[in-house]
Amino acid sequence: MATDIRPTNWVNTNHPAPxxxxxxxxxxxxxxxxxxxxxxxxxxxxxxxxLVALYFVVNGLVQWTLNAxxxxxxxxxxxxxxxxxxxxxxxxxxxxLLMVSVLFGLSAGRWGSIMRNLGIGLxxxxxxxxIIPIGMQAQQVMAASLGLxxxxxxxxxxxxxxxxxxxxxxxxxLPLTFVxxxxxxxxxxxxxxxxxxxxxxxxxxxxxxxxxxxxxVGIALSFPIGVLLALGRRSKLxxxxxxxxxYIELIRGVPLITLLFMGxxxxxxxxxxxxxxxxxxxxxxxxxxxxxxxxxxxxVRGGLQAIPKGQYEAADALGLSGFNSxxxxxxxxxxxxxxxxxxxxxxxxxxxxxxxxLVGLLELVAVGKAVIQQPEWLGVPGGVAKEVYVFVxxxxxxxxxxxxxxxxRLESKLGFGKR
Amino acid sequence: MAGHAxxxxxxxxxxxxxxxxxFHALKNVSLTVKRREVVVIIGPSGxxxxxxxxxxxxxxxxxxxxxxxxxxxxxxxxxxxxAIRMETGMVxxxxxxxxxLTVMQNITLAPIHVRKMKKKDAEERAMQLLExxxxxxxxxxxxxxxxxxxxxxxxxxxxxxxxxxxxLFDEPTSALxxxxxxxxxxxxxxxxxxxxxxxxxxxxxxxxxxxxDRIVFMDGGEIVEIGAPDHFFTNPQHDRTKLFxxxxxx
Numbered sequence: 001m002a003t004d005i006r007p008t009n010w011v012n013t014n015h016p017a018p019x020x021x022x023x024x025x026x027x028x029x030x031x032x033x034x035x036x037x038x039x040x041x042x043x044x045x046x047x048x049x050x051l052v053a054l055y056f057v058v059n060g061l062v063q064w065t066l067n068a069x070x071x072x073x074x075x076x077x078x079x080x081x082x083x084x085x086x087x088x089x090x091x092x093x094x095x096x097l098l099m100v101s102v103l104f105g106l107s108a109g110r111w112g113s114i115m116r117n118l119g120i121g122l123x124x125x126x127x128x129x130x131i132i133p134i135g136m137q138a139q140q141v142m143a144a145s146l147g148l149x150x151x152x153x154x155x156x157x158x159x160x161x162x163x164x165x166x167x168x169x170x171x172x173x174l175p176l177t178f179v180x181x182x183x184x185x186x187x188x189x190x191x192x193x194x195x196x197x198x199x200x201x202x203x204x205x206x207x208x209x210x211x212x213x214x215x216x217v218g219i220a221l222s223f224p225i226g227v228l229l230a231l232g233r234r235s236k237l238x239x240x241x242x243x244x245x246x247y248i249e250l251i252r253g254v255p256l257i258t259l260l261f262m263g264x265x266x267x268x269x270x271x272x273x274x275x276x277x278x279x280x281x282x283x284x285x286x287x288x289x290x291x292x293x294x295x296x297x298x299x300v301r302g303g304l305q306a307i308p309k310g311q312y313e314a315a316d317a318l319g320l321s322g323f324n325s326x327x328x329x330x331x332x333x334x335x336x337x338x339x340x341x342x343x344x345x346x347x348x349x350x351x352x353x354x355x356x357x358l359v360g361l362l363e364l365v366a367v368g369k370a371v372i373q374q375p376e377w378l379g380v381p382g383g384v385a386k387e388v389y390v391f392v393x394x395x396x397x398x399x400x401x402x403x404x405x406x407x408x409r410l411e412s413k414l415g416f417g418k419r
Numbered sequence: 420m421a422g423h424a425x426x427x428x429x430x431x432x433x434x435x436x437x438x439x440x441x442f443h444a445l446k447n448v449s450l451t452v453k454r455r456e457v458v459v460i461i462g463p464s465g466x467x468x469x470x471x472x473x474x475x476x477x478x479x480x481x482x483x484x485x486x487x488x489x490x491x492x493x494x495x496x497x498x499x500x501x502a503i504r505m506e507t508g509m510v511x512x513x514x515x516x517x518x519x520l521t522v523m524q525n526i527t528l529a530p531i532h533v534r535k536m537k538k539k540d541a542e543e544r545a546m547q548l549l550e551x552x553x554x555x556x557x558x559x560x561x562x563x564x565x566x567x568x569x570x571x572x573x574x575x576x577x578x579x580x581x582x583x584x585x586x587l588f589d590e591p592t593s594a595l596x597x598x599x600x601x602x603x604x605x606x607x608x609x610x611x612x613x614x615x616x617x618x619x620x621x622x623x624x625x626x627x628x629x630x631x632d633r634i635v636f637m638d639g640g641e642i643v644e645i646g647a648p649d650h651f652f653t654n655p656q657h658d659r660t661k662l663f664x665x666x667x668x669x
Binding site: 310316321 | 504505508513528532533
């Protein structure tokens with residue numbers, strides 16, 4: 001042991017010293033309260049004021065919730081789910097739900113991670129809907145979906161089928177959903193018309209189903225377009241580069257609602273005349289996809305810029321082609337870096353779909369507005385707007401938070417071993 | 420015999436010039452490297468030694484002069500560039516491993532997608548290479564979990580996996596902690612003994628003396644002097660070389 005604190009020559013003969021435990025925290029609950037909430041006059045006043053404010057908010061909310069009139073929501077549960085879809089053909093959306101459940105189950109089993117989280121969320125939702133008495137047939141559909149989801153999960157765990165088949169199935173599920181919901185195919189431009197049930201016009205689609213369709217189509221289509229735009233913006237070819245910059249800046253300079261109105265009025269001008277009039281739903285989807293792609297491109301560009309030059313050089317030096325370098329080295333890293341931004345954007349897109357209620361589509365918010373106007377509730381004092389909007393907000397929150405939660409899991413998984 | 424002499428020359432650089440804007444980075448650099456030869460390039464920072472080595476596989480483009488690698492002229496033709504890159508492995512100062520891939524995936528990526536090897540064969544070969552560089556137990560870790568010296572050895576294995584005829588080393592030990600330099604140099608020494616053609620930019624004079632067939636000294640974008648190690652270190656000709664050696668060997 002050295003007692004001199006300023007030795008010129010000294011050897012630590014105890015090296016290496018054993019590691020010791022960190023000191024235990026001494027603060028208990030009371031100590032924590034004292035240091036964090038009541039550490040001075042100012043802090044004490046702030047704490048008390050917050051408590052009083054909290055009391056009023058919570059008390060008001062509880063009182064309102066207990067006395068709220070939830071009948072309109074319960075009575076209109078089908079309208080909130082699928083809108084004015086013909087009751088006799090409800091088996092079509094049911095088949096879509098069954099298909100999606102199987103796919104989620106298989107993906108959860110085969111891929112795990114984010115898909116397992118989403119699968120658990122969906123399973124909980126299906127279980128909830130199968131238990132509450134929403135109607136015998138609907139409950140059976142929910143229970144069957146839950147069963148298929150679990151079955152798919154077990155199959156996905158047990159059998160190591162190639163991932164690409166599952167990806168292909170997901171890819172095909174989107175057009176298949178449209179065919180199933182429409183009751184056939186009708187593409188006048190290509191001269192195709194085939195139906196297995198009375199055709200259901202897309203104007204009869206509505207509720208959460210349309211909200212989901214808009215969001216999923218918007219996300220699925222804007223993602224590849226956005227990545228291409230981001231890559232194009234960095235292209236050495238001036239034509240490609242300036243087209244991409246022009247597109248991105250033009251779209252970003254315009255509010256979504258304007259694009260939606262433009263889609264409604266101007267889209268047919270850009271299509272061959274024999275394609276007929278695209279439905280309002282398709283127009284809205286086009287506008288949302290175009291809008292989302294421009295923002296996505298900017299997010300992806302941020303990720304691309306964060307990739308060090310050495311990564312490109314290493315890929316080049318190994319003889320990887322430009323395409324393979326992007327596919328295996330650059331994009332996986334760039335996209336991983338911008339997952340939080342992209343998920344945030346997709347959550348925004350999901351909520352922005354509510355804007356299509358302004359151009360006449362019956363998505364969730366529009367259904368809510370319609371329910372408020374129903375004559376049955378005219379006699380209710382204060383109207384039913386509060387209940388309806390709170391319900392719509394809760395539905396939006398559940399799905400938005402689900403996405404946010406799943407993405408955090410994805411980040412932590414992909415971030416593993418990175419540093 | 421002239422034709423045969425051409426055959427043994429695997430890298431031929433004639434009057435290579437490069438500018439960054441107005442700055443003349445490489446001035447009429449000419450160098451010929453024979454098969455199985457180890458050439459070490461030394462010089463002060465900014466002398467153009469890294470720039471020169473990076474023109475050989477077109478990470479930097481030269482504006483005039485010619486470079487021929489294993490009989491393939493380095494032109495703007497993408498096929499030629501890719502053919503040359505398949506024959507030259509490169510090791511960087513900053514390792515440049517792919518952080519999102521495991522060590523095994525780092526090594527097998529190019530063999531599978533460029534050389535079209537079967538995954539199983541590529542992995543077998545990768546394990547052999549990892550054993551050669553002394554870290555077979557790290558195969559399934561990510562680069563971020565390895566020390567600098569281990570990362571650089573993985574980078575060497577990754578380059579070797581493409582079965583290159585030439586290995587280019589761009590200051591491979593400059594970013595390493597002193598304790599880890601030795602392990603990387605040992606791998607490079609073993610590689611040189613096995614007969615690999617190597618061009619090495621380095622500040623490791625011990626390595627240059629022990630392993631190099633020829634030393635190239637660069638300054639101000641030019642080659643100032645070329646010599647065999649014993650001659651170069653004991654009897655430098657040019658004043659700039661003498662000054663440089665005095666500074667570093669003091």
